[in-house]
Every structure is written in structure tokens, then in C-alpha cells.
Amino acid sequence: SPLQTTSPSMGCSPPCKGGIMAAQCVTKVELTVSCESLLDMDLFSKSDPMCVLLINTAGSQWYEVGRTETVKNCLSPKFAKKFIIDYYFELVQRLKFQIYDIDNKTVDLSDDDFLGELDCTLGQVRPHVTHVKTCDRRPYPGKVAVVRIRAEEIKDSRVVNFEAEARKLDKKDFFGKSDPFLEFYKQNETGWQLAHRTEVVKRNLNPTWRPFRVPLQSLCDGDMDKPIKVECYDHNNDGSHDLIGIFETNMKRLQEAEFECINSQKKQKKKGYKNSGVVSVKMCQVVKEYTFLDYIMGGCQINFTVAIDFTGSNGDPNTPQSLHYISPQGYNEYLSAIWSVGMVIQDYSSHKMFPAFGFGAQIPPTWQVSHQFPLNFNPANPFCPGIQGVVEAYKVCLPQVKLYGPTNFSPVINHLASIALQATQQRTASQYHVLLIITDGVITDMDQTCSAIVNASRLPMSIIIIGVGRADFTAMDILDGDDGRLRAPTGEMAARDIVQFVPFRKFQNAPREALAQSVLAELPGQVESYFRIQKLNPPNDPESQLQPNESQPSASAQ
Ligand SMILES: *[C@@H]1O[C@H](CO)[C@@H](O)[C@H](O)[C@H]1NC(C)=O
Numbered sequence: 001s002p003l004q005t006t007s008p009s010m011g012c013s014p015p016c017k018g019g020i021m022a023a024q025c026v027t028k029v030e031l032t033v034s035c036e037s038l039l040d041m042d043l044f045s046k047s048d049p050m051c052v053l054l055i056n057t058a059g060s061q062w063y064e065v066g067r068t069e070t071v072k073n074c075l076s077p078k079f080a081k082k083f084i085i086d087y088y089f090e091l092v093q094r095l096k097f098q099i100y101d102i103d104n105k106t107v108d109l110s111d112d113d114f115l116g117e118l119d120c121t122l123g124q125v126r127p128h129v130t131h132v133k134t135c136d137r138r139p140y141p142g143k144v145a146v147v148r149i150r151a152e153e154i155k156d157s158r159v160v161n162f163e164a165e166a167r168k169l170d171k172k173d174f175f176g177k178s179d180p181f182l183e184f185y186k187q188n189e190t191g192w193q194l195a196h197r198t199e200v201v202k203r204n205l206n207p208t209w210r211p212f213r214v215p216l217q218s219l220c221d222g223d224m225d226k227p228i229k230v231e232c233y234d235h236n237n238d239g240s241h242d243l244i245g246i247f248e249t250n251m252k253r254l255q256e257a258e259f260e261c262i263n264s265q266k267k268q269k270k271k272g273y274k275n276s277g278v279v280s281v282k283m284c285q286v287v288k289e290y291t292f293l294d295y296i297m298g299g300c301q302i303n304f305t306v307a308i309d310f311t312g313s314n315g316d317p318n319t320p321q322s323l324h325y326i327s328p329q330g331y332n333e334y335l336s337a338i339w340s341v342g343m344v345i346q347d348y349s350s351h352k353m354f355p356a357f358g359f360g361a362q363i364p365p366t367w368q369v370s371h372q373f374p375l376n377f378n379p380a381n382p383f384c385p386g387i388q389g390v391v392e393a394y395k396v397c398l399p400q401v402k403l404y405g406p407t408n409f410s411p412v413i414n415h416l417a418s419i420a421l422q423a424t425q426q427r428t429a430s431q432y433h434v435l436l437i438i439t440d441g442v443i444t445d446m447d448q449t450c451s452a453i454v455n456a457s458r459l460p461m462s463i464i465i466i467g468v469g470r471a472d473f474t475a476m477d478i479l480d481g482d483d484g485r486l487r488a489p490t491g492e493m494a495a496r497d498i499v500q501f502v503p504f505r506k507f508q509n510a511p512r513e514a515l516a517q518s519v520l521a522e523l524p525g526q527v528e529s530y531f532r533i534q535k536l537n538p539p540n541d542p543e544s545q546l547q548p549n550e551s552q553p554s555a556s557a558q
Pocket residue numbers: 103104106111
């Protein structure tokens with residue numbers, strides 16, 4: 001392919017399939033971050049660092065790509081969570097790695113101490129090169145910390161699904177238990193590189209860890225014979241985790257078996273030492289993982305639905321103070337949000353017909369409050385032709401309704417969920433639904449909305465919420481759930497994170513693409529995660545038709 005030769009530093013893989021434009025032909029790059037000699041900001045313990053990655057493509061606004069985990073009490077953290085970004089070789093992609101000392105559970109970082117940042121372009125972070133740079137640390141300029149970025153092209157889209165448990169681990173804590181977790185390391189030229197860290201199982205010498213998945217590339221560069229080191233630790237809150245034991249293996253041997261954790265210090269000291277416990281790998285299955293682009297190219301459609309907040313708190317649309325006031329230039333924040341997100345999403349829909357709803361208004365002819373009415377007042381066919389059609393329907397609808405209240409999200413979420421549920425009956429990856437809710441943020445039915453989102457998390461749908469105006473959006477951050485999984489009032493947990501919230505005011509002076517990039521950043525991952533959980537391949541994928549049982553060789557042998 002001629003495209004592959006135009007990239008100087010990295011090949012374009014997977015190779016572009018027919019019909020896709022060069023601009024969409026990207027390479028995925030995995031970035032691993034570690035730091036050294038960070039500043040100690042906390043009074044009674046060490047800093048708790050976390051790294052945020054921001055990206056800026058083609059001179060637009062910075063937006064957040066993601067965050068690592070917070071490493072407790074550590075000035076030289078190695079972050080286990082990696083950033084995966086698309087490498088567009090024809091664009092300048094500027095990156096900013098910001099390190100914060102996390103004091104506070106809030107998503108907002110302004111109440112956490114800033115430890116420094118590293119600014120570079122993705123082109124500068126070549127694959128397999130560790131990027132070392134001093135960190136200009138406010139408020140202590142002149143002091144240096146080191147931020148290392150390691151970039152690797154993801155050539156191998158296979159992942160390993162693991163299930164692991166352990167027996168008879170050593171007691172490390174005073175009261176006769178341990179809080180065990182595992183770390184998996186890949187061997188590189190100079191040592192071992194962290195590939196995965198499991199969660200901590202509290203007070204248990206026979207733990208079962210939750211199933212986890214690790215890209216084959218991170219674990220062994222796709223080489224089944226490459227050494228893998230597994231370390232088992234007892235977690236301590238102060239960060240000084242105690243080593244329980246270690247074993248070395250490789251992918252071939254991991255597929256079987258049980259491994260003795262050996263603690264070499266203890267082995268030297270203690271006569272008759274056997275081991276410090278046994279880790280058994282219950283499942284270690286290599287599967288091919290499809291990307292968002294694989295699904296789109298394989299025929300998956302993104303169905304886009306818009307829902308607009310017509311509650312009284314927006315203000316009288318005839319007055320310029322109102323969020324629904326359309327300026328003489330034809331602008332308001334609702335219209336701007338519809339345009340910027342819709343223009344990107346409509347490329348992923350073939351028929352480009354988009355249902356659009358309003359909520360929280362009194363509507364003719366009865367003037368009852370409705371929490372879900374079609375903008376075109378046609379319940380049998382709420383579809384609008386293109387994003388232009390949605391905009392027209394909104395403009396026609398606005399003067400015909402009375403803004404009222406309360407602000408209920410759940411009816412419109414439940415409505416879309418029932419449509420997404422119908423789509424699941426075909427058992428193909430042919431439709432994924434995206435609901436855009438634009439709101440001034442003062443939600444009334446929080447409990448019902450949490451339940452509706454938890455239910456929707458099991459369906460092929462995602463929700464984007466854009467908050468317009470100056471309201472307090474704390475409730476929206478809770479729905480976003482970046483802080484942890486969302487729960488329904490019943491305690492039921494969301495199956496996956498499907499909500500992305502962004503306040504419009506952050507993008508007021510930014511180019512139009514910036515808002516869309518930010519709200520859509522998590523969507524590809526959400527589409528992939530849904531179809532992956534459902535074990536659905538792209539509908540028209542030639543590979544999956546050739547090898548339907550690639551991921552389960554033993555099943556096909558029967
Ligand atoms: C945590 O955040 C709250 C609210 O922003 C703030 O009042 C409090 O001082 C913060 N705590 C710390 C330790 O920074």
C-alpha cells in the first residue's frame with residue numbers, strides 16, 4: 001500500500017482497507033509514563049502523583065485524553081495505565097503531560113497540587129525511545145524532576161483475557177492476613193517494564209482477582225516465548241508494599257498452569273522453605289481485538305439522537321439573557337453544540353436521519369408538560385434530515401412551546417434505551433446509538449437518571465451531555481462517572497462508562513472542532529467495549545468469516 005511508505009517513523013497499521021481516506025488511516029501509539037524525583041507536597045506523607053495527558057491537534061484547543069491512576073505515597077511513580085492515541089502522521093499533535101499530587105477525590109484538578117509538566121509533540125516521541133525531560137515545577141522553578149515517556153506503536157491488536165487466583169499466600173500484615181495484588185512485567189532491553197497491575201484483594205490469603213485484559217503487545221510484544229515476570233505484593237496504604245513472591249514465565253507457559261511464588265530473601269533465611277503461595281492462572285486466552293475503525297469499516301452504523309432542555313431555568317427565549325435566545329447572527333449555545341458534535345457524528349451514519357426531542361416544556365395543544373416530545377411534533381416520525389434538519393426543527397419548535405420544568409433526563413434516556421434494546425435482538429454489531437443531551441444542568445430526577453444510565457450501560461448506546469450556561473454542573477460530573485463507576489440507587493453498578501459530560505463554557509472561544517473532539521474522545525472506546533463484551537465482530541469483516549472460532553481453538557476442535 002502506498003500509504004504505508006509515507007509514514008517516516010511508523011508504518012500505518014493495520015493496513016488501510018478499501019474506501020477509507022488517508023486522513024483516517026492512523027497508527028495507534030501506546031504511551032507509558034514514569035517520573036522520578038517529584039516534589040514532596042504533602043505534609044505527613046509523600047505526594048500521590050497522577051498524570052493527565054492533554055492533546056492539541058492542528059492548533060486547536062487542548063483537550064484531555066485521559067488520566068493515569070493515582071499512585072499513593074510515591075515520588076518516582078511508574079504508571080500502569082497507558083495512554084493510547086491515534087497517530088495521524090500528517091498532523092502536528094502536541095502533547096502535554098501534567099503531573100498532579102492528588103489530595104482530593106474530585107475530578108476537578110484545581111484543588112490538587114501541580115507538580116510539573118512535559119510539553120512535546122507526538123512526532124518527537126518516537127517509538128521505542130524513552131523521552132527524558134526536566135520538569136519546570138511551579139511553584140519551585142529551578143528544581144528538576146524527570147518525566148519519562150515511552151512510546152510504542154501498537155501493531156498487534158490481540159489482547160489476553162486473564163483470570164487468576166492464588167492460594168496460601170504468606171501472611172504479611174500484623175494481624176495475620178495480606179492484601180494481595182499482582183504486577184505483570186514485560187522484559188525489555190534493560191530490565192522489566194510494568195504491563196499490568198491487578199486490584200488489591202483485601203485481607204485474603206486465597207484471593208481471586210477480577211478478570212482482566214492486557215494487550216499482548218504490552219505483555220510480550222506478541223512474542224509467546226518472551227519472559228514475563230509476575231510479582232505478588234501485600235498492599236500497604238503508605239506505599240511500602242511488601243513483596244510476597246515472584247515467578248517468571250512466558251505466554252506459552254502461562255496458558256497452563258500454576259506458579260509458585262518465590263521470595264528469595266525468605267528462601268535464603270528459612271530452612272525447608274517451599275514457596276510463598278501459589279498463583280494459578282484460570283484463564284489466559286489470546287483474542288483478536290477489533291478497533292472502532294474496524295467496526296465502522298465493517299458496516300456498523302452510529303445512530304445519533306438529540307435531546308434539548310426546554311426548562312424554565314434557561315430563561316425566556318425572547319430575552320438576550322436566555323440560553324435559548326438566538327442572536328441576530330443565528331447563534332446560541334444549543335445550536336452551536338448541535339452543529340459541532342453533529343457534524344462529526346453524521347459521517348458515521350449512512351441514512352443521516354436524526355431523531356430530535358425536547359424535554360421540560362409545556363407543549364400544544366394540551367399544554368401538558370412533556371419530558372420527551374419530538375421537535376417536529378410528529379411522534380410517528382421524529383427523524384430530521386441531517387444536522388441541518390435538526391437545527392431547523394429546533395428553530396421552528398422553540399416559539400411554539402412554553403419553557404417549564406422540572407428537568408427530567410430519564411424519560412429520553414429510557415426511550416433511546418428501548419430502541420437500542422431492539423437493535424440487540426439482531427445479535428450483530430450493526431448499530432450503536434449516541435444520545436446527545438444539551439442542558440442547562442439543573443437536573444431534577446437524579447435517582448431515576450442514574451438507574452436509566454445503569455440500564456443503558458448494558459445496551460449499545462452512549463450518552464453525551466453538554467452543559468450550557470453558567471450553572472453548577474456537579475451532578476453532571478457524577479453522571480460522567482470518570483471518578484468511578486456510576487451506581488443506581490439500588491446499588492446496581494453500571495456495566496461500563498457510557499456518559500461523557502463537557503461544560504460548553506470551556507470551549508466558548510475555541511474552534512468548533514474542539515468541543516466535538518472533547519466530547520467524542522471516549523466514544524470509540526465505548527463502542528469497542530460494548531461489542532467486545534457482547535463478543536460481536538464487525539458485521540462485514542472478512543477475517544471473522546474465515547475464522548469464526550479463532551479465539552476459541554479448543555471449541556472448534558470438538
Ligand atoms: C478538597 O476539595 C474541597 C472542595 O473543593 C475543598 O474544600 C478542600 O479544601 C479540598 N481538600 C484538600 C485537602 O485540598
